[in-house]
Amino acid sequence: MAINLDNSNIGTRENRLGSITGYVGSVSDITTQSECGTLRGCGRCFSQSSSCLSGCALSQLGGIRDVAVIHHGPSGCSCTATTQYQTTKQVAKKRGVVNNSVYIGTDMDENDTIFGAADKLHDIILEVNRRYKPKAIFVSSSCTSGIIGEDIDSVVEEVRAEVDVPVIAAHCEGFKSRIWATGFDISDHAVVSGIVKPPKEKRNTINFKNFYESARPEIIEMFKNFDLEPVFLYANATVEELEHMSEAAATTCICGVLGNYLGNALEEKYGVPYIRTINQSGIAGFETWLREIGRVTDRSDKIEKYIAEQRAIYIPQIEEVKKELKGLRAVLGMGPGYTFEVSRVLNELGIEVVWALAWHYDKKYENNDVPPTMEYLLKNNIDFEISVSDQQNYEVMNILNRFKPDLYLSRHPGSTVWAIKQGVPALYVADEYMIFGYKHTLEFAKTILNTIRNRSFEQNLAKRVKLPYTDWWYDQDLGEFLQEGKANG
Numbered sequence: 001m002a003i004n005l006d007n008s009n010i011g012t013r014e015n016r017l018g019s020i021t022g023y024v025g026s027v028s029d030i031t032t033q034s035e036c037g038t039l040r041g042c043g044r045c046f047s048q049s050s051s052c053l054s055g056c057a058l059s060q061l062g063g064i065r066d067v068a069v070i071h072h073g074p075s076g077c078s079c080t081a082t083t084q085y086q087t088t089k090q091v092a093k094k095r096g097v098v099n100n101s102v103y104i105g106t107d108m109d110e111n112d113t114i115f116g117a118a119d120k121l122h123d124i125i126l127e128v129n130r131r132y133k134p135k136a137i138f139v140s141s142s143c144t145s146g147i148i149g150e151d152i153d154s155v156v157e158e159v160r161a162e163v164d165v166p167v168i169a170a171h172c173e174g175f176k177s178r179i180w181a182t183g184f185d186i187s188d189h190a191v192v193s194g195i196v197k198p199p200k201e202k203r204n205t206i207n208f209k210n211f212y213e214s215a216r217p218e219i220i221e222m223f224k225n226f227d228l229e230p231v232f233l234y235a236n237a238t239v240e241e242l243e244h245m246s247e248a249a250a251t252t253c254i255c256g257v258l259g260n261y262l263g264n265a266l267e268e269k270y271g272v273p274y275i276r277t278i279n280q281s282g283i284a285g286f287e288t289w290l291r292e293i294g295r296v297t298d299r300s301d302k303i304e305k306y307i308a309e310q311r312a313i314y315i316p317q318i319e320e321v322k323k324e325l326k327g328l329r330a331v332l333g334m335g336p337g338y339t340f341e342v343s344r345v346l347n348e349l350g351i352e353v354v355w356a357l358a359w360h361y362d363k364k365y366e367n368n369d370v371p372p373t374m375e376y377l378l379k380n381n382i383d384f385e386i387s388v389s390d391q392q393n394y395e396v397m398n399i400l401n402r403f404k405p406d407l408y409l410s411r412h413p414g415s416t417v418w419a420i421k422q423g424v425p426a427l428y429v430a431d432e433y434m435i436f437g438y439k440h441t442l443e444f445a446k447t448i449l450n451t452i453r454n455r456s457f458e459q460n461l462a463k464r465v466k467l468p469y470t471d472w473w474y475d476q477d478l479g480e481f482l483q484e485g486k487a488n489g
């Protein structure tokens with residue numbers, strides 16, 4: 001799909017990528033239907049609350065160093081930023097840099113909702129610029145400013161003449177998409193259309209889209225072997241680094257759901273190759289990813305040498321741990337990028353995935369291809385039951401009760417807590433680099449062993465906790481239950 005950087009707004013994932021939030025079936029079915037274009041999502045007759053896309057969009061933008069994010073909405077909406085603000089400061093401190101980014105809500109009230117608050121927004125942008133001197137200003141809409149039709153584009157356009165840093169609109173009306181990952185695309189669109197400059201020279205840099213750059217030192221060291229320098233995005237990135245993204249040798253990301261809009265936009269607009277492979281988790285993922293970087297940057301010899309050296313160190317150790325993991329059964333609940341990548345790694349480690357829940361599912365990525373992991377699983381005959389569920393925890397509990405797995409893995413802590421209360425050992429795959437490359441795959445395998453060896457905590461807790469779920473719910477067949485809702489695909 002062509003990316004239109006002249007319009008400050010972008011379509012939702014549902015509209016652009018055919019993404020869905022309801023489905024029950026299997027890897028082979030969803031992938032085949034995605035390839036031939038017949039996939040339709042299900043609605044729900046009951047739904048727990050979910051997340052707002054502005055959380056994803058504005059936490060990405062607010063992580064950039066020394067910028068201002070102005071959230072034009074009621075204070076309730078701006079609360080989505082409280083954790084982002086804290087995380088930004090912590091991540092900056094960990095890296096040893098100072099991040100002076102600020103996050104401001106315009107506190108829309110009843111009057112503003114009736115009469116509009118464009119003038120107020122205009123004045124707030126000028127005051128924020130005067131007071132904080134940010135390197136760039138992002139102005140975000142919300143449901144409230146969206147519903148009253150506040151023209152933030154015109155305000156931004158007017159203010160640009162009065163402010164000497166980029167001022168960029170980010171359209172974050174939460175009601176427009178059920179998929180919070182649409183917010184990642186909104187932030188990428190804002191950065192590529194408002195910050196990135198046309199290339200002047202080619203650099204040996206790799207644009208590396210991630211969340212919190214926890215493995216930054218070791219990845220910098222690894223890329224030195226190939227005469228390449230990663231630039232981590234967006235947490236702690238400077239506006240100057242973002243301006244030069246068009247000059248990079250390639251773009252890659254820790255997760256296709258997070259980075260595919262940025263990668264495709266930079267490729268389409270500036271010809272920067274986007275690394276479209278399965279991600280770096282596990283042995284097959286790491287090697288496939290590295291080899292593709294070698295191919296597009298013409299460094300295959302150096303990469304093969306590195307792979308051979310690292311294999312000699314880590315593969316025997318991984319094989320040793322695998323002996324103890326064989327036969328374990330797992331259920332997963334994560335965003336679609338990770339849930340299928342981690343399932344692939346569990347298969348590599350000899351663990352059977354009995355069910356995987358993805359918090360949404362992208363039928364296609366921006367270049368119109370099915371996500372690489374899905375193709376990989378289909379091609380390698382790795383098949384298991386799955387459902388698509390926008391973090392509907394009651395559905396997770398139904399699945400866990402049905403399969404009683406040895407392990408539940410999730411990237412969302414609220415989800416793992418409920419599994420533990422049900423007596424299932426759970427592993428919180430919080431750090432995006434937890435399974436990165438050979439070294440972290442080995443550590444991940446050992447962490448699984450530690451999680452399942454002693455199950456007394458989960459068993460004792462389950463005996464003492466009364467959960468709100470009834471036998472009626474546990475007896476429901478998830479497939480039939482979801483089909484009762486209306487199709488929304």
Ligand code: SF4
Nearest residue numbers: 052077142143174175
């Ligand atoms: S923008 Fe909409 S969905 Fe998001 S927090 Fe505000 S009211 Fe809720």
